[in-house]
Amino acid sequence: MDSRQSKVIEKIEKAGLLEKHNQLITQGYTNPWFNFKLLKEYNGNLDLVIVAQNENKKRKDKQNAKALKILETMGWLNKHQELVEKGFVQPKKNLKALLGTEGDLTKSIEQLSKKKPFQTDQPIEQIIEQHGFKVQYDKLKEMGYENQKRIVRLLFKFNGNLESIVDKLLNGKMGKNKHCKKIEGKCQKDKTSQEFLEFKQKKKEFKKKLEQLEQNGIHRHKAVKLLAILNGDTDAVIKWFNQIKPQAKAEEQTLQEKQTLAQE
Known part of the structure:
Protein backbone atom coordinates (compact mmCIF):
# COMPACT_ATOMS: atom_id res chain seq x y z
CA MET A 1 0.00 0.00 0.00
CA ASP A 2 1.43 3.40 -0.99
CA SER A 3 1.30 6.60 1.04
CA ARG A 4 -1.77 7.94 -0.79
CA GLN A 5 -3.73 4.78 -0.11
CA SER A 6 -2.65 4.79 3.52
CA LYS A 7 -3.92 8.34 3.80
CA VAL A 8 -7.36 7.55 2.41
CA ILE A 9 -7.68 4.41 4.54
CA GLU A 10 -7.03 6.59 7.58
CA LYS A 11 -9.78 8.95 6.42
CA ILE A 12 -12.19 6.05 5.85
CA GLU A 13 -11.42 4.67 9.30
CA LYS A 14 -11.82 8.08 10.91
CA ALA A 15 -15.21 8.49 9.24
CA GLY A 16 -16.31 5.09 10.56
CA LEU A 17 -16.71 3.67 7.07
CA LEU A 18 -13.98 1.03 7.09
CA GLU A 19 -16.34 -1.94 7.39
CA LYS A 20 -18.42 -0.71 4.45
CA HIS A 21 -15.29 -0.03 2.43
CA ASN A 22 -14.19 -3.62 3.06
CA GLN A 23 -17.59 -4.85 1.92
CA LEU A 24 -17.16 -2.90 -1.30
CA ILE A 25 -13.73 -4.47 -1.81
CA THR A 26 -15.22 -7.96 -1.52
CA GLN A 27 -17.62 -7.01 -4.33
CA GLY A 28 -14.76 -5.90 -6.56
CA TYR A 29 -14.78 -2.14 -5.92
CA THR A 30 -11.17 -1.73 -4.88
CA ASN A 31 -10.48 1.98 -5.45
CA PRO A 32 -10.33 3.39 -1.89
CA TRP A 33 -10.57 7.03 -2.97
CA PHE A 34 -13.67 6.44 -5.08
CA ASN A 35 -15.22 4.26 -2.39
CA PHE A 36 -14.62 6.98 0.19
CA LYS A 37 -16.06 9.66 -2.09
CA LEU A 38 -19.24 7.68 -2.76
CA LEU A 39 -19.68 6.54 0.83
CA LYS A 40 -19.53 10.17 1.93
CA GLU A 41 -21.82 11.31 -0.86
CA TYR A 42 -24.48 8.70 -0.07
CA ASN A 43 -24.07 8.82 3.72
CA GLY A 44 -22.78 5.26 3.88
CA ASN A 45 -25.73 3.75 2.00
CA LEU A 46 -24.11 0.71 0.39
CA ASP A 47 -26.95 0.04 -2.04
CA LEU A 48 -26.73 3.54 -3.50
CA VAL A 49 -22.93 3.36 -3.60
CA ILE A 50 -23.04 0.09 -5.55
CA VAL A 51 -25.54 1.57 -8.01
CA ALA A 52 -23.20 4.56 -8.51
CA GLN A 53 -20.21 2.23 -8.92
CA ASN A 54 -22.05 0.22 -11.58
CA GLU A 55 -23.08 3.38 -13.43
CA ASN A 56 -19.49 4.57 -13.36
CA LYS A 57 -18.29 1.22 -14.71
CA LYS A 58 -20.86 1.32 -17.53
CA ARG A 59 -19.78 4.85 -18.43
CA LYS A 60 -16.11 3.86 -18.51
CA ASP A 61 -16.83 0.73 -20.54
CA LYS A 62 -18.76 2.83 -23.04
CA GLN A 63 -15.92 5.34 -23.31
CA ASN A 64 -13.35 2.58 -23.77
CA ALA A 65 -15.50 0.85 -26.40
CA LYS A 66 -15.75 4.12 -28.30
CA ALA A 67 -12.00 4.64 -28.01
CA LEU A 68 -11.34 1.12 -29.32
CA LYS A 69 -13.59 1.79 -32.30
CA ILE A 70 -11.65 4.96 -33.11
CA LEU A 71 -8.35 3.10 -32.67
CA GLU A 72 -9.61 0.52 -35.16
CA THR A 73 -10.67 3.22 -37.62
CA MET A 74 -7.26 4.87 -37.37
CA GLY A 75 -5.52 1.52 -37.86
CA TRP A 76 -3.88 1.71 -34.45
CA LEU A 77 -5.18 -1.45 -32.78
CA ASN A 78 -1.76 -3.12 -32.97
CA LYS A 79 -0.15 -0.05 -31.43
CA HIS A 80 -2.76 -0.03 -28.70
CA GLN A 81 -2.01 -3.70 -28.01
CA GLU A 82 1.68 -2.90 -27.70
CA LEU A 83 0.84 -0.15 -25.23
CA VAL A 84 -1.31 -2.61 -23.25
CA GLU A 85 1.65 -4.99 -23.09
CA LYS A 86 3.74 -2.12 -21.71
CA GLY A 87 1.21 -1.67 -18.91
CA PHE A 88 -0.94 1.10 -20.39
CA VAL A 89 -4.29 -0.67 -20.41
CA GLN A 90 -6.78 2.17 -20.84
CA PRO A 91 -7.92 2.54 -24.48
CA LYS A 92 -9.08 6.12 -23.94
CA LYS A 93 -5.70 7.28 -22.64
CA ASN A 94 -3.85 5.32 -25.31
CA LEU A 95 -5.98 6.90 -28.02
CA LYS A 96 -5.31 10.37 -26.66
CA ALA A 97 -1.57 9.70 -26.57
CA LEU A 98 -1.51 8.29 -30.11
CA LEU A 99 -3.56 11.20 -31.43
CA GLY A 100 -1.25 13.66 -29.72
CA THR A 101 1.82 12.04 -31.28
CA GLU A 102 0.23 11.30 -34.67
CA GLY A 103 0.51 7.58 -34.08
CA ASP A 104 4.14 7.58 -32.95
CA LEU A 105 4.38 4.61 -30.58
CA THR A 106 7.68 5.60 -28.95
CA LYS A 107 6.50 9.13 -28.21
CA SER A 108 3.18 7.79 -26.95
CA ILE A 109 4.98 5.53 -24.48
CA GLU A 110 7.06 8.49 -23.29
CA GLN A 111 3.95 10.61 -22.90
CA LEU A 112 2.03 7.94 -21.02
CA SER A 113 5.03 7.17 -18.81
CA LYS A 114 5.19 10.79 -17.70
CA LYS A 115 1.56 10.67 -16.67
CA LYS A 116 1.88 7.36 -14.85
CA PRO A 117 1.43 8.04 -11.12
CA PHE A 118 4.53 7.72 -9.02
CA GLN A 119 3.68 5.42 -6.13
CA THR A 120 5.94 4.24 -3.37
CA ASP A 121 5.92 3.20 0.27
CA GLN A 122 9.23 4.95 0.90
CA PRO A 123 9.49 8.23 2.83
CA ILE A 124 9.84 11.35 0.67
CA GLU A 125 13.34 12.12 1.97
CA GLN A 126 14.51 8.65 0.95
CA ILE A 127 13.07 9.00 -2.56
CA ILE A 128 14.75 12.38 -2.96
CA GLU A 129 18.11 10.99 -1.89
CA GLN A 130 17.86 7.96 -4.17
CA HIS A 131 17.22 10.15 -7.22
CA GLY A 132 19.98 12.61 -6.36
CA PHE A 133 17.71 15.57 -5.63
CA LYS A 134 18.66 16.09 -1.98
CA VAL A 135 20.62 19.32 -2.54
CA GLN A 136 17.80 20.89 -4.56
CA TYR A 137 15.18 19.64 -2.10
CA ASP A 138 17.03 21.11 0.89
CA LYS A 139 17.55 24.38 -0.96
CA LEU A 140 13.85 24.71 -1.72
CA LYS A 141 13.01 23.98 1.90
CA GLU A 142 15.46 26.71 2.97
CA MET A 143 13.71 29.11 0.60
CA GLY A 144 10.47 28.52 2.46
CA TYR A 145 8.69 26.06 0.19
CA GLU A 146 7.14 23.59 2.63
CA ASN A 147 4.76 21.61 0.41
CA GLN A 148 6.72 18.36 0.15
CA LYS A 149 4.50 16.70 -2.42
CA ARG A 150 4.63 19.66 -4.75
CA ILE A 151 8.39 19.96 -4.40
CA VAL A 152 8.82 16.26 -5.24
CA ARG A 153 6.53 16.55 -8.28
CA LEU A 154 8.45 19.55 -9.57
CA LEU A 155 11.84 17.92 -8.95
CA PHE A 156 10.82 14.97 -11.10
CA LYS A 157 9.10 17.14 -13.69
CA PHE A 158 12.12 19.40 -14.20
CA ASN A 159 14.69 16.70 -13.48
CA GLY A 160 16.07 18.65 -10.53
CA ASN A 161 16.55 21.93 -12.44
CA LEU A 162 16.32 24.39 -9.56
CA GLU A 163 15.94 27.48 -11.75
CA SER A 164 12.94 26.03 -13.61
CA ILE A 165 11.35 24.85 -10.37
CA VAL A 166 11.67 28.24 -8.67
CA ASP A 167 10.35 29.94 -11.79
CA LYS A 168 7.34 27.62 -11.76
CA LEU A 169 6.72 28.21 -8.06
CA LEU A 170 6.96 31.98 -8.46
CA ASN A 171 4.65 32.01 -11.48
CA GLY A 172 2.23 29.86 -9.56
CA LYS A 173 2.16 32.37 -6.74
CA MET A 174 1.55 35.23 -9.13
CA GLY A 175 -1.44 33.39 -10.57
CA LYS A 176 -4.02 35.60 -12.19
CA ASN A 177 -2.08 38.76 -11.37
CA LYS A 178 0.84 38.04 -13.66
CA HIS A 179 -0.56 40.32 -16.39
CA CYS A 180 -1.44 43.17 -14.05
CA LYS A 181 0.12 46.31 -12.67
CA LYS A 182 -0.78 48.46 -9.70
CA ILE A 183 -2.81 51.53 -10.59
CA GLU A 184 -3.95 53.61 -7.61
CA GLY A 185 -3.42 50.62 -5.36
CA LYS A 186 -5.54 48.32 -7.52
CA CYS A 187 -4.32 45.50 -9.73
CA GLN A 188 -5.26 46.10 -13.34
CA LYS A 189 -4.20 44.32 -16.53
CA ASP A 190 -1.03 45.72 -18.01
CA LYS A 191 -2.11 45.74 -21.64
CA THR A 192 1.24 47.09 -22.77
CA SER A 193 3.36 44.22 -21.41
Missing part, protein backbone atom coordinates in the same frame (compact mmCIF):
# COMPACT_ATOMS: atom_id res chain seq x y z
CA GLN A 194 4.99 41.85 -23.89
CA GLU A 195 3.54 38.87 -22.07
CA PHE A 196 0.00 40.21 -22.32
CA LEU A 197 0.41 41.06 -26.00
CA GLU A 198 1.66 37.54 -26.71
CA PHE A 199 -1.30 36.13 -24.82
CA LYS A 200 -3.71 38.24 -26.90
CA GLN A 201 -2.02 37.12 -30.11
CA LYS A 202 -2.29 33.45 -29.14
CA LYS A 203 -5.94 33.94 -28.26
CA LYS A 204 -6.56 35.54 -31.64
CA GLU A 205 -4.81 32.67 -33.46
CA PHE A 206 -6.80 30.10 -31.49
CA LYS A 207 -10.05 31.85 -32.40
CA LYS A 208 -9.10 31.68 -36.09
CA LYS A 209 -8.41 27.96 -35.76
CA LEU A 210 -11.82 27.41 -34.19
CA GLU A 211 -13.50 29.33 -37.00
CA GLN A 212 -11.63 27.24 -39.58
CA LEU A 213 -12.72 24.01 -37.92
CA GLU A 214 -16.32 25.19 -37.60
CA GLN A 215 -16.31 25.90 -41.35
CA ASN A 216 -15.26 22.27 -41.83
CA GLY A 217 -18.32 21.09 -39.91
CA ILE A 218 -16.65 20.46 -36.55
CA HIS A 219 -18.65 21.63 -33.55
CA ARG A 220 -16.88 24.31 -31.50
CA HIS A 221 -16.85 22.27 -28.29
CA LYS A 222 -15.37 19.25 -30.07
CA ALA A 223 -12.91 21.49 -31.92
CA VAL A 224 -11.50 22.84 -28.65
CA LYS A 225 -10.95 19.29 -27.35
CA LEU A 226 -9.34 18.06 -30.56
CA LEU A 227 -7.03 21.07 -30.78
CA ALA A 228 -5.89 20.37 -27.23
CA ILE A 229 -5.24 16.71 -28.04
CA LEU A 230 -3.50 17.40 -31.37
CA ASN A 231 -1.34 20.27 -30.12
CA GLY A 232 -3.23 22.96 -32.02
CA ASP A 233 -2.72 21.35 -35.45
CA THR A 234 -5.87 22.22 -37.44
CA ASP A 235 -4.88 20.04 -40.41
CA ALA A 236 -4.52 17.01 -38.13
CA VAL A 237 -7.93 17.75 -36.57
CA ILE A 238 -9.62 18.00 -39.98
CA LYS A 239 -7.89 14.81 -41.17
CA TRP A 240 -8.98 12.92 -38.06
CA PHE A 241 -12.53 14.24 -38.29
CA ASN A 242 -12.84 13.30 -41.96
CA GLN A 243 -11.73 9.75 -41.15
CA ILE A 244 -14.22 9.35 -38.31
CA LYS A 245 -17.22 11.15 -39.83
CA PRO A 246 -18.08 8.59 -42.57
CA GLN A 247 -18.08 5.76 -40.05
CA ALA A 248 -20.30 7.72 -37.66
CA LYS A 249 -22.75 8.44 -40.49
CA ALA A 250 -22.83 4.78 -41.51
CA GLU A 251 -23.53 3.72 -37.93
CA GLU A 252 -26.29 6.31 -37.62
CA GLN A 253 -27.86 5.12 -40.87
CA THR A 254 -27.73 1.49 -39.73
CA LEU A 255 -29.38 2.45 -36.45
CA GLN A 256 -32.14 4.32 -38.27
CA GLU A 257 -32.74 1.33 -40.54
CA LYS A 258 -33.01 -0.97 -37.53
CA GLN A 259 -35.48 1.39 -35.87
CA THR A 260 -37.56 1.54 -39.06
CA LEU A 261 -37.63 -2.25 -39.31
CA ALA A 262 -38.62 -2.52 -35.67
CA GLN A 263 -41.52 -0.13 -36.21
CA GLU A 264 -42.73 -2.13 -39.23
Whole structure:
Protein backbone atom coordinates (compact mmCIF):
# COMPACT_ATOMS: atom_id res chain seq x y z
CA MET A 1 0.00 0.00 0.00
CA ASP A 2 1.43 3.40 -0.99
CA SER A 3 1.30 6.60 1.04
CA ARG A 4 -1.77 7.94 -0.79
CA GLN A 5 -3.73 4.78 -0.11
CA SER A 6 -2.65 4.79 3.52
CA LYS A 7 -3.92 8.34 3.80
CA VAL A 8 -7.36 7.55 2.41
CA ILE A 9 -7.68 4.41 4.54
CA GLU A 10 -7.03 6.59 7.58
CA LYS A 11 -9.78 8.95 6.42
CA ILE A 12 -12.19 6.05 5.85
CA GLU A 13 -11.42 4.67 9.30
CA LYS A 14 -11.82 8.08 10.91
CA ALA A 15 -15.21 8.49 9.24
CA GLY A 16 -16.31 5.09 10.56
CA LEU A 17 -16.71 3.67 7.07
CA LEU A 18 -13.98 1.03 7.09
CA GLU A 19 -16.34 -1.94 7.39
CA LYS A 20 -18.42 -0.71 4.45
CA HIS A 21 -15.29 -0.03 2.43
CA ASN A 22 -14.19 -3.62 3.06
CA GLN A 23 -17.59 -4.85 1.92
CA LEU A 24 -17.16 -2.90 -1.30
CA ILE A 25 -13.73 -4.47 -1.81
CA THR A 26 -15.22 -7.96 -1.52
CA GLN A 27 -17.62 -7.01 -4.33
CA GLY A 28 -14.76 -5.90 -6.56
CA TYR A 29 -14.78 -2.14 -5.92
CA THR A 30 -11.17 -1.73 -4.88
CA ASN A 31 -10.48 1.98 -5.45
CA PRO A 32 -10.33 3.39 -1.89
CA TRP A 33 -10.57 7.03 -2.97
CA PHE A 34 -13.67 6.44 -5.08
CA ASN A 35 -15.22 4.26 -2.39
CA PHE A 36 -14.62 6.98 0.19
CA LYS A 37 -16.06 9.66 -2.09
CA LEU A 38 -19.24 7.68 -2.76
CA LEU A 39 -19.68 6.54 0.83
CA LYS A 40 -19.53 10.17 1.93
CA GLU A 41 -21.82 11.31 -0.86
CA TYR A 42 -24.48 8.70 -0.07
CA ASN A 43 -24.07 8.82 3.72
CA GLY A 44 -22.78 5.26 3.88
CA ASN A 45 -25.73 3.75 2.00
CA LEU A 46 -24.11 0.71 0.39
CA ASP A 47 -26.95 0.04 -2.04
CA LEU A 48 -26.73 3.54 -3.50
CA VAL A 49 -22.93 3.36 -3.60
CA ILE A 50 -23.04 0.09 -5.55
CA VAL A 51 -25.54 1.57 -8.01
CA ALA A 52 -23.20 4.56 -8.51
CA GLN A 53 -20.21 2.23 -8.92
CA ASN A 54 -22.05 0.22 -11.58
CA GLU A 55 -23.08 3.38 -13.43
CA ASN A 56 -19.49 4.57 -13.36
CA LYS A 57 -18.29 1.22 -14.71
CA LYS A 58 -20.86 1.32 -17.53
CA ARG A 59 -19.78 4.85 -18.43
CA LYS A 60 -16.11 3.86 -18.51
CA ASP A 61 -16.83 0.73 -20.54
CA LYS A 62 -18.76 2.83 -23.04
CA GLN A 63 -15.92 5.34 -23.31
CA ASN A 64 -13.35 2.58 -23.77
CA ALA A 65 -15.50 0.85 -26.40
CA LYS A 66 -15.75 4.12 -28.30
CA ALA A 67 -12.00 4.64 -28.01
CA LEU A 68 -11.34 1.12 -29.32
CA LYS A 69 -13.59 1.79 -32.30
CA ILE A 70 -11.65 4.96 -33.11
CA LEU A 71 -8.35 3.10 -32.67
CA GLU A 72 -9.61 0.52 -35.16
CA THR A 73 -10.67 3.22 -37.62
CA MET A 74 -7.26 4.87 -37.37
CA GLY A 75 -5.52 1.52 -37.86
CA TRP A 76 -3.88 1.71 -34.45
CA LEU A 77 -5.18 -1.45 -32.78
CA ASN A 78 -1.76 -3.12 -32.97
CA LYS A 79 -0.15 -0.05 -31.43
CA HIS A 80 -2.76 -0.03 -28.70
CA GLN A 81 -2.01 -3.70 -28.01
CA GLU A 82 1.68 -2.90 -27.70
CA LEU A 83 0.84 -0.15 -25.23
CA VAL A 84 -1.31 -2.61 -23.25
CA GLU A 85 1.65 -4.99 -23.09
CA LYS A 86 3.74 -2.12 -21.71
CA GLY A 87 1.21 -1.67 -18.91
CA PHE A 88 -0.94 1.10 -20.39
CA VAL A 89 -4.29 -0.67 -20.41
CA GLN A 90 -6.78 2.17 -20.84
CA PRO A 91 -7.92 2.54 -24.48
CA LYS A 92 -9.08 6.12 -23.94
CA LYS A 93 -5.70 7.28 -22.64
CA ASN A 94 -3.85 5.32 -25.31
CA LEU A 95 -5.98 6.90 -28.02
CA LYS A 96 -5.31 10.37 -26.66
CA ALA A 97 -1.57 9.70 -26.57
CA LEU A 98 -1.51 8.29 -30.11
CA LEU A 99 -3.56 11.20 -31.43
CA GLY A 100 -1.25 13.66 -29.72
CA THR A 101 1.82 12.04 -31.28
CA GLU A 102 0.23 11.30 -34.67
CA GLY A 103 0.51 7.58 -34.08
CA ASP A 104 4.14 7.58 -32.95
CA LEU A 105 4.38 4.61 -30.58
CA THR A 106 7.68 5.60 -28.95
CA LYS A 107 6.50 9.13 -28.21
CA SER A 108 3.18 7.79 -26.95
CA ILE A 109 4.98 5.53 -24.48
CA GLU A 110 7.06 8.49 -23.29
CA GLN A 111 3.95 10.61 -22.90
CA LEU A 112 2.03 7.94 -21.02
CA SER A 113 5.03 7.17 -18.81
CA LYS A 114 5.19 10.79 -17.70
CA LYS A 115 1.56 10.67 -16.67
CA LYS A 116 1.88 7.36 -14.85
CA PRO A 117 1.43 8.04 -11.12
CA PHE A 118 4.53 7.72 -9.02
CA GLN A 119 3.68 5.42 -6.13
CA THR A 120 5.94 4.24 -3.37
CA ASP A 121 5.92 3.20 0.27
CA GLN A 122 9.23 4.95 0.90
CA PRO A 123 9.49 8.23 2.83
CA ILE A 124 9.84 11.35 0.67
CA GLU A 125 13.34 12.12 1.97
CA GLN A 126 14.51 8.65 0.95
CA ILE A 127 13.07 9.00 -2.56
CA ILE A 128 14.75 12.38 -2.96
CA GLU A 129 18.11 10.99 -1.89
CA GLN A 130 17.86 7.96 -4.17
CA HIS A 131 17.22 10.15 -7.22
CA GLY A 132 19.98 12.61 -6.36
CA PHE A 133 17.71 15.57 -5.63
CA LYS A 134 18.66 16.09 -1.98
CA VAL A 135 20.62 19.32 -2.54
CA GLN A 136 17.80 20.89 -4.56
CA TYR A 137 15.18 19.64 -2.10
CA ASP A 138 17.03 21.11 0.89
CA LYS A 139 17.55 24.38 -0.96
CA LEU A 140 13.85 24.71 -1.72
CA LYS A 141 13.01 23.98 1.90
CA GLU A 142 15.46 26.71 2.97
CA MET A 143 13.71 29.11 0.60
CA GLY A 144 10.47 28.52 2.46
CA TYR A 145 8.69 26.06 0.19
CA GLU A 146 7.14 23.59 2.63
CA ASN A 147 4.76 21.61 0.41
CA GLN A 148 6.72 18.36 0.15
CA LYS A 149 4.50 16.70 -2.42
CA ARG A 150 4.63 19.66 -4.75
CA ILE A 151 8.39 19.96 -4.40
CA VAL A 152 8.82 16.26 -5.24
CA ARG A 153 6.53 16.55 -8.28
CA LEU A 154 8.45 19.55 -9.57
CA LEU A 155 11.84 17.92 -8.95
CA PHE A 156 10.82 14.97 -11.10
CA LYS A 157 9.10 17.14 -13.69
CA PHE A 158 12.12 19.40 -14.20
CA ASN A 159 14.69 16.70 -13.48
CA GLY A 160 16.07 18.65 -10.53
CA ASN A 161 16.55 21.93 -12.44
CA LEU A 162 16.32 24.39 -9.56
CA GLU A 163 15.94 27.48 -11.75
CA SER A 164 12.94 26.03 -13.61
CA ILE A 165 11.35 24.85 -10.37
CA VAL A 166 11.67 28.24 -8.67
CA ASP A 167 10.35 29.94 -11.79
CA LYS A 168 7.34 27.62 -11.76
CA LEU A 169 6.72 28.21 -8.06
CA LEU A 170 6.96 31.98 -8.46
CA ASN A 171 4.65 32.01 -11.48
CA GLY A 172 2.23 29.86 -9.56
CA LYS A 173 2.16 32.37 -6.74
CA MET A 174 1.55 35.23 -9.13
CA GLY A 175 -1.44 33.39 -10.57
CA LYS A 176 -4.02 35.60 -12.19
CA ASN A 177 -2.08 38.76 -11.37
CA LYS A 178 0.84 38.04 -13.66
CA HIS A 179 -0.56 40.32 -16.39
CA CYS A 180 -1.44 43.17 -14.05
CA LYS A 181 0.12 46.31 -12.67
CA LYS A 182 -0.78 48.46 -9.70
CA ILE A 183 -2.81 51.53 -10.59
CA GLU A 184 -3.95 53.61 -7.61
CA GLY A 185 -3.42 50.62 -5.36
CA LYS A 186 -5.54 48.32 -7.52
CA CYS A 187 -4.32 45.50 -9.73
CA GLN A 188 -5.26 46.10 -13.34
CA LYS A 189 -4.20 44.32 -16.53
CA ASP A 190 -1.03 45.72 -18.01
CA LYS A 191 -2.11 45.74 -21.64
CA THR A 192 1.24 47.09 -22.77
CA SER A 193 3.36 44.22 -21.41
CA GLN A 194 4.99 41.85 -23.89
CA GLU A 195 3.54 38.87 -22.07
CA PHE A 196 0.00 40.21 -22.32
CA LEU A 197 0.41 41.06 -26.00
CA GLU A 198 1.66 37.54 -26.71
CA PHE A 199 -1.30 36.13 -24.82
CA LYS A 200 -3.71 38.24 -26.90
CA GLN A 201 -2.02 37.12 -30.11
CA LYS A 202 -2.29 33.45 -29.14
CA LYS A 203 -5.94 33.94 -28.26
CA LYS A 204 -6.56 35.54 -31.64
CA GLU A 205 -4.81 32.67 -33.46
CA PHE A 206 -6.80 30.10 -31.49
CA LYS A 207 -10.05 31.85 -32.40
CA LYS A 208 -9.10 31.68 -36.09
CA LYS A 209 -8.41 27.96 -35.76
CA LEU A 210 -11.82 27.41 -34.19
CA GLU A 211 -13.50 29.33 -37.00
CA GLN A 212 -11.63 27.24 -39.58
CA LEU A 213 -12.72 24.01 -37.92
CA GLU A 214 -16.32 25.19 -37.60
CA GLN A 215 -16.31 25.90 -41.35
CA ASN A 216 -15.26 22.27 -41.83
CA GLY A 217 -18.32 21.09 -39.91
CA ILE A 218 -16.65 20.46 -36.55
CA HIS A 219 -18.65 21.63 -33.55
CA ARG A 220 -16.88 24.31 -31.50
CA HIS A 221 -16.85 22.27 -28.29
CA LYS A 222 -15.37 19.25 -30.07
CA ALA A 223 -12.91 21.49 -31.92
CA VAL A 224 -11.50 22.84 -28.65
CA LYS A 225 -10.95 19.29 -27.35
CA LEU A 226 -9.34 18.06 -30.56
CA LEU A 227 -7.03 21.07 -30.78
CA ALA A 228 -5.89 20.37 -27.23
CA ILE A 229 -5.24 16.71 -28.04
CA LEU A 230 -3.50 17.40 -31.37
CA ASN A 231 -1.34 20.27 -30.12
CA GLY A 232 -3.23 22.96 -32.02
CA ASP A 233 -2.72 21.35 -35.45
CA THR A 234 -5.87 22.22 -37.44
CA ASP A 235 -4.88 20.04 -40.41
CA ALA A 236 -4.52 17.01 -38.13
CA VAL A 237 -7.93 17.75 -36.57
CA ILE A 238 -9.62 18.00 -39.98
CA LYS A 239 -7.89 14.81 -41.17
CA TRP A 240 -8.98 12.92 -38.06
CA PHE A 241 -12.53 14.24 -38.29
CA ASN A 242 -12.84 13.30 -41.96
CA GLN A 243 -11.73 9.75 -41.15
CA ILE A 244 -14.22 9.35 -38.31
CA LYS A 245 -17.22 11.15 -39.83
CA PRO A 246 -18.08 8.59 -42.57
CA GLN A 247 -18.08 5.76 -40.05
CA ALA A 248 -20.30 7.72 -37.66
CA LYS A 249 -22.75 8.44 -40.49
CA ALA A 250 -22.83 4.78 -41.51
CA GLU A 251 -23.53 3.72 -37.93
CA GLU A 252 -26.29 6.31 -37.62
CA GLN A 253 -27.86 5.12 -40.87
CA THR A 254 -27.73 1.49 -39.73
CA LEU A 255 -29.38 2.45 -36.45
CA GLN A 256 -32.14 4.32 -38.27
CA GLU A 257 -32.74 1.33 -40.54
CA LYS A 258 -33.01 -0.97 -37.53
CA GLN A 259 -35.48 1.39 -35.87
CA THR A 260 -37.56 1.54 -39.06
CA LEU A 261 -37.63 -2.25 -39.31
CA ALA A 262 -38.62 -2.52 -35.67
CA GLN A 263 -41.52 -0.13 -36.21
CA GLU A 264 -42.73 -2.13 -39.23
